[in-house]
Amino acid sequence: MRISVVLPAHNEADVITDCLARLTAQDGPIHEILVVDNNSTDSTADLVAHARVSDPRIALLSEPRPGVAYARYAGFAASTGDVIASIDSDTRVEPGWAVAIATAFADHPEMVAGTYPMLMFDLPFQRAYARRIQRLDARTRRRLERGLLTPVPALSGANSVIRRDAWQNIAHQVSYRPDLFEDLDRSLLLRDAGHPLAVVPGMAATVSGRRLLSGPRALHRYAACGPRTYLLHGKRGMAIAAWLANIFALLRTVVLLPANRAWDPTRNEFSLRRLIRGHWHERHSPIG
Numbered sequence: 001m002r003i004s005v006v007l008p009a010h011n012e013a014d015v016i017t018d019c020l021a022r023l024t025a026q027d028g029p030i031h032e033i034l035v036v037d038n039n040s041t042d043s044t045a046d047l048v049a050h051a052r053v054s055d056p057r058i059a060l061l062s063e064p065r066p067g068v069a070y071a072r073y074a075g076f077a078a079s080t081g082d083v084i085a086s087i088d089s090d091t092r093v094e095p096g097w098a099v100a101i102a103t104a105f106a107d108h109p110e111m112v113a114g115t116y117p118m119l120m121f122d123l124p125f126q127r128a129y130a131r132r133i134q135r136l137d138a139r140t141r142r143r144l145e146r147g148l149l150t151p152v153p154a155l156s157g158a159n160s161v162i163r164r165d166a167w168q169n170i171a172h173q174v175s176y177r178p179d180l181f182e183d184l185d186r187s188l189l190l191r192d193a194g195h196p197l198a199v200v201p202g203m204a205a206t207v208s209g210r211r212l213l214s215g216p217r218a219l220h221r222y223a224a225c226g227p228r229t230y231l232l233h234g235k236r237g238m239a240i241a242a243w244l245a246n247i248f249a250l251l252r253t254v255v256l257l258p259a260n261r262a263w264d265p266t267r268n269e270f271s272l273r274r275l276i277r278g279h280w281h282e283r284h285s286p287i288g
Contacts, residue, residue, distance in 0.1 A: 113190050180232060
């Protein structure tokens with residue numbers, strides 16, 4: 001079971017080295033790590049080239065067309081593994097991540113595409129969600145022992161995996177529009193083609209919550225991509241439900257915004273100085 005890992009990158013010099021180090025330290029059968037540089041103007045490409053000296057599985061591709069969909073799918077097209085794992089440059093895979101993927105897909109041929117929920121390593125108030133993830137993981141393992149998948153409505157582009165033949169089945173249909181969620185678009189195409197989406201137990205990773213540090217207007221523009229993607233697929237009811245969920249999520253994010261911006265992830269404590277001086281600006285906006 002060979003795993004191809006694809007990650008798009010646009011000006012990710014502050015996180016790409018750590019991301020690659022965590023991938024190369026995995027015990028599982030990672031066949032290749034394809035970093036797709038999407039017009040970076042910082043040292044992202046140089047850092048990837050430096051990492052490749054220590055691990056030839058790392059490859060640097062270039063995709064000049066701007067947008068996460070173009071970058072992600074350029075990596076998918078270039079991959080050669082049995083399964084294609086999709087992460088982001090700020091994804092931090094946990095030990096056992098690759099083994100979990102290989103085990104699930106080798107032992108369960110019915111597993112076609114999978115994902116796993118992620119904590120945000122640089123935001124506060126994560127403990128309750130961590131407990132929910134632990135319960136989900138335990139339940140998923142019990143169900144797999146009985147040959148049952150634990151379905152999910154959609155994949156996360158920051159931590160998901162798909163069999164090569166399933167990807168090839170939908171590759172000609174994916175959208176490259178920048179105002180859509182490319183992972184949701186991919187998920188809906190897979191579901192419409194009869195491919196189940198499931199939780200992959202043990203496929204643990206964390207991700208940056210930097211997007212949630214943006215202001216309400218930027219968050220609203222980002223969240224609108226969800227309902228718009230459902231409408232593209234003719235799923236009006238799901239689009240309405242997504243809009244309602246977005247309203248609740250936006251209100252919650254606005255309420256938590258001061259606390260999130262005051263959180264110092266290096267010290268795991270709140271800092272009034274950080275909030276006043278705006279140190280949260282140091283984490284730039286992700287690709288997309």
